[in-house]
Amino acid sequence: MLTMPKHRWPAVSAAAALLGALLTFGTSPPADAAVPATIPLQITNDSGRGEALHIYTLGTSLTTGQQGWADANGTFHPWPAGGNPPTPAPDASIAGPSAGQSRTIRIPKLSGRIYFSYGQKLDFRLTTGGLVQPAVQNPSDPNRNILFNWSEYTLNDAGLWLNSTQVDMFSAPYTVGVRRGDGGLSSTGRLEPGGYNGVFNALRAQSGGWGGLVQTRPDGTVLRALSPLYGVETGALPASVMNDYINRVWQKYATTTLTVTPFANQPGTKYFGRVSGNVMNFTNSSGAVVTSFQKPDAGSVFGCHRLLDAPNDQVRGPISRTLCAGFNRSTLLTNPDQPDASAANFYQDAVTNHYARIIHDRMADGKAYAFAFDDVGHHESLVHDGAPQQAYLTLDPFN
Template sequence: MLSRRSFLGGVSAAALAVPALGGLVASPASALAGRRAPAVPLPLTIVNNSGQFDNASITVYIVGTNLDTGEQCRVTPDGELVPVSESDNGSDGFADYSIPLQSSGDTTLDLPSMSGRIYFALGDKLKFKVVTDGDGKPALQYPAGWVESDPNYQVLHDTVEFTLKADGMYCNTTMVDMFSVPLSIHLQGSADQTTGTVPAGGRERILNGVAEHPDFAQLRQDDLRVIAPGHGLDQGLFSDTYYDAYIDEVWTKYQSTQLRVDTDNGKVYTGQVSGDTFNFDGGVQPIGKPSTRDVLFCDGALAAPNDGVTGPVAAILGAGFNRSILLDSPDQPGTDPAGFYQHDITNHYSKVMHENTEDGKAYGFAFDDVAGFASYIQDGAPTSITVTLTPW
């Protein structure tokens, strides 16, 4: 089974390297036998049904990593994958990698094999900057819309994430960092799949829904976006002790109760708390007592190494904390969404995201794919992908 972790630990979009879809591994040869290869380049159709912006007001950016060379690249309007260069920076200090939409109707582009993001900017262009990384190689600085000092703060923008490679297409909408623009993905191939669709009026319900909770109110940045609570914490807009009482309750419960974790590799691990450590059998590394920040970013004590043992257990714990279900059952992961987010201390940001998608799926935190609740789809033989800016 493929492991997919989207931007683990709240990796900042302002980082110098493009984080690939986390933990993606190739399917075994037996699983690929007889399977048609993906269409490469893959036709990408962009549909503007926003009802708020005409095509002339929208620009697209496709940036990421060349899977063969590891170079950071961008896609040109004619579908060429080109390495980024500091010489791309213009007189204003920023690289213009924008791809305009057709003047009317849908826009079709060629998507090459790569791992990265498709950004959409509405009303103004995004400002990317090419710098030199620690190894002396060109690297991109990405928009960090949740940071008021970022040059893209005032620009309405959002993104989808994808990896297109020899064994298929893997893609998702994401709210791990923020939510601003309703986007939907339609992937066709061996199956016909759609995810991420926010019903009409859902954008305002999301912005209002997050802001109406007192602890989360400052996460709304006017009519631009709502930002994830982890980023809010780092910006001084969210309490760094929000989850502490719940974490303490979980730690107390499992000092005298065993937690059973059934991972997607078919193994069940049993753990119990001793002091500040959750100790599991089966070779799982001890997991320390997390902080509120660790829970929100699924990082620190809850970081999930791609080792097939500790990683899956840490991911399930991270999901259990965000969904606030660890006190409800000693058998994890929980699979009934009706039981998620019912505790007073919970990730209300993620809760609102899930409440406002047609399929109930969203990427509200980095481990939201645990038990299959992320707005993520994949296909081993894709023939086309359509990203729609859906009605506001």
Template sequence: MRYLTVLTALLGAVSAAPSLVYRAKSPFSVADPGTAEDIVITADNTLNGTFHSPNTTIVNKNAIHSRALAGNLPIKLINNFSGNQVNAYISGLDSDNRVVFIAADGSLIYPSSGGSSVPVPINSNIAIPLPSQGNSITVTLPIVLSSARIYFSEGNLQFFMVKIPNGDGLVQPSPTNLSDPSSGINWGFVELTYTNALAVFANISYVDFVGMILSMSLSTKDGSGTQITKGLDSGAVSQICNGLVQQGNADGYPWASLCVANSAGTPIRALSPGDYTAINSAGFQNYWNGYVDQVWNQYTNNPLTINTQSSGNVNCQVSGGTLNCSGDNRGYAKPSAADIWGCNSGPFAIQGGDNAIHVAVVPRLCAAFVRSTLLIAGGNIQPGVSASQYYTVSPTNHYSRLVHQYEVDGRGYAFPYDDVNPDGNENASGVLSSGSPDTLTVSVGAPLS
């Protein structure tokens, strides 16, 4: 039980930096923050925008007159965090697809790379300091915003700009690069879209990782009431990492290494298995092989029914090594571990010419693999079994299992198609939306009551 002994020490009070020998024994991946030279630019950590100016520009909120840009969304930020100073950052693309940050006073900050193909730090005052624990601040979003995020961090996050072929790109903190300049910081974000019609879509997602604890609600003006996604419990990162250590002890896979610890040995985030492959591509390479073979054997002799929930039931069966579904424009080869973690590659990659049945089968089939429901009783109909039967056999996505275990209300995506559910009222997504929003409230550090 060496891992459990180490974890107990890691999660206890640490008064001094650990020795090199101590760190070597850690079951966790350890962050080692670097400089701009250590940034790895990928599609996952870059927000591509159009070019606006060779210099950073600031637009005072009182100067925003264009009707196309106008908006008025109050965002209330509540500090329920018991640690050090928390900063918020609101970023996204404006209606001209330019990268923009919203300052605390509602002004717009348009950072520029200055034409540099090497990431340059944003030195403008983009941080929104939150007041002390138990207090809140309200920032008004004065423009429509797409591909937006509201970041929260214990300390200062570092953002960079870089020249891209058709404009300027925002290089965001990477949860998977252990040498990223912000890798040792406890941080997280909620996703936000504020449309031209002034509708709001906000989401807490754990598809990539679990970091700083966030919770949110959306009040409305149309009488439909307040929506809420409570997110994870305040101690969830430690609890999830504890569970991952136990799982690694049980099956020998590097589940504990999904947890990233800071220099003090304290876990600050837990990565999804798919994102962990950026650190160790071989760790789970063969994880699903036996299960996939069993599924293919099962449905060579027996039919699998996919309830498309849009085009009726579709019968599927394995023939010649390929799973074929009635009315589908193409079949499904055996998926790899990477295909199952991400649900967007190999047989689960959706192409432009795919028909409606294929588009409906992919998420339901991949969700069944992630939740390991294809071989249990009732698994011949997908989606069919209740959420209580997800993740009940191994192999399975134990990261997703633990995330949902510690969600206060069971909501928040833990993999890309976590909104696939049987017909009825079950809903694992954490999306809040309204065409008539009043105030978006986000709590950091502990769930909203």
């Protein structure tokens, strides 16, 4: 299967690495799986909201590399050339089902996003480099006051990967599912009853500025909670919010060795980290230094980038993924063997990614994509099958 780097396009995106992450953990489809050019996606509107619903299937063709959109029949349309300043994109919206109803469309083989918005169409623009995604951390973004969300998916000859994601923001609730080739149904992403409002209430109650992540419309309607990365970048969350934990980790591993076993299916592949000065150096089993990390800041931790960059390789990237998960879950001080396998150990330090903690706590199955490498240890909200019969997107109640 293809390997894709985890990155933003332009925002940190969990799905951009679905194939790469699954390759890392040894997932492969049946050898004889036959995936058609399009598969049905059933969209069910259980939101209880009366506004018109607008659906979009946007992404990159894995055969041509073109960016574009798909209509309700699953036909792919490349975007026209953009401009500078950005020019309006063609209207790619599909009318969604009204409250209490379902509609089935078809989705083609691409890697991208399925957006949905309530009451108002999204404003997409095209630059000379391609599509501009909504960036609601920017107060002047035209989509800032629209209630919307998205799922991320990859469909190719190896099957379907479909997730629910909170990597960029927590907003309109939904569940994803797949009817597998064996006829069984897998689903994830559903909040517990009261979980939607519970996330916002818990963020507001969390000391340290976490309530600043919550965004509302001028009329007071709650729209979303920004990810802590965006909170730090915009000043909604203090940039020093993780400093105490990061400093304690660096202090601990100046005298203790951090052992990283990045591949679940390769238990013999281990790397050993020690801090010297401001740098954590990792050696292999032969004692050779294979990569080094400067002490990260909160933005690097929450975004799993910059000082914790994770290239799509077999050494630095896998080590960085593991470090990033350990920092966000606050397991690095309590367990010198990473990744920590037990969710019961996550988020126990007073200094942690409380956004991720709060979201995971309110998921019915405990699974979420609350930061970019939440798939370390398989704690992500993802469904996959090598021979999918049908995909599902259920828009859940706002309670």
